Amino acid sequence: MPEMAFHEVVASRRTVRDFLPDPVPLEVLDRCLDAARRAPSSSNLQPWEFVVIRTPGARRVANAICLDQLPAKTAPLLLALVTHRDTWRRNRDEILRVFQSRGPMRKRQEAYYRKLIPMIYRMGPFGLLGPLKRAASRLLSLFRPTPNFMSRSDLRVMAHKSTALAAATFMLALRAEGYDSCPMEGFDPWRAAKLLHLPRGAEVNLFLAVGKRSEKGVWWDRILMPREWTVREL
Numbered sequence: 001m002p003e004m005a006f007h008e009v010v011a012s013r014r015t016v017r018d019f020l021p022d023p024v025p026l027e028v029l030d031r032c033l034d035a036a037r038r039a040p041s042s043s044n045l046q047p048w049e050f051v052v053i054r055t056p057g058a059r060r061v062a063n064a065i066c067l068d069q070l071p072a073k074t075a076p077l078l079l080a081l082v083t084h085r086d087t088w089r090r091n092r093d094e095i096l097r098v099f100q101s102r103g104p105m106r107k108r109q110e111a112y113y114r115k116l117i118p119m120i121y122r123m124g125p126f127g128l129l130g131p132l133k134r135a136a137s138r139l140l141s142l143f144r145p146t147p148n149f150m151s152r153s154d155l156r157v158m159a160h161k162s163t164a165l166a167a168a169t170f171m172l173a174l175r176a177e178g179y180d181s182c183p184m185e186g187f188d189p190w191r192a193a194k195l196l197h198l199p200r201g202a203e204v205n206l207f208l209a210v211g212k213r214s215e216k217g218v219w220w221d222r223i224l225m226p227r228e229w230t231v232r233e234l
């Protein structure tokens with residue numbers, strides 16, 4: 001298929017719930033994963049991991065974890081997209097390493113990653129620091145604009161935000177290649193964590209069913225909320 005223009009890609013991306021059995025070529029998948037890796041992320045910490053579920057045994061279990069939804073059952077390919085709150089130190093160090101390899105670092109850059117990032121991500125013993133940091137941020141915000149120094153639940157939201165952007169980029173990249181997807185949040189998160197051997201601080205953001213749509217893949221015409229409900233000016 002020739003390359004589609006961006007708006008055509010956006011308009012033709014639909015949630016597909018019934019797929020043809022045709023496999024997704026490895027090079028297509030790789031290009032789409034590489035597109036997703038370029039998604040923006042909070043502090044560029046890229047808190048995501050795409051797990052391609054290949055083995056038939058794992059796939060059977062994953063389908064059940066996705067509550068045997070039709071997209072999971074019919075898609076030739078299933079991925080789990082994991083959000084990691086546990087990789088910030090490793091990824092922060094990688095960013096510092098790359099910066100350093102490019103020459104002298106700017107003082108502000110270094111301070112951001114060495115001081116501010118740990119302050120945001122550290123939760124202290126039993127996570128006690130989290131609520132304190134959040135309360136202090138709220139208090140300071142009464143007097144001057146203050147960033148949220150984050151409780152654990154704020155951190156979760158932050159990591160999921162970035163991961164969802166990677167998911168959107170991945171789905172649009174697939175569409176640009178003539179492939180379809182179904183993002184699924186209807187799954188058992190505890191069994192998913194067990195299947196994927198997730199460490200503490202990691203959880204599944206979405207499962208993604210991937211393939212080419214069948215004739216009955218799109219269940220209804222797109223429904224859009226009125227523009228004025230979703231866009232406003234202040």
Ligand SMILES: Cc1cc2nc3c(=O)[nH]c(=O)nc-3n(C[C@H](O)[C@H](O)[C@H](O)COP(=O)(O)O)c2cc1C
Nearest residue numbers: 013014015016017069071182183184185186187222
């Ligand atoms: C976070 C998220 C979770 C979703 N979970 C499911 C799901 O579990 N099963 C499903 O069939 N569709 C799921 N969807 C697809 C939505 O129902 C779909 O995006 C919406 O109806 C709009 O349709 P469209 O994507 O074709 O425009 C999910 C979408 C998002 C963004």
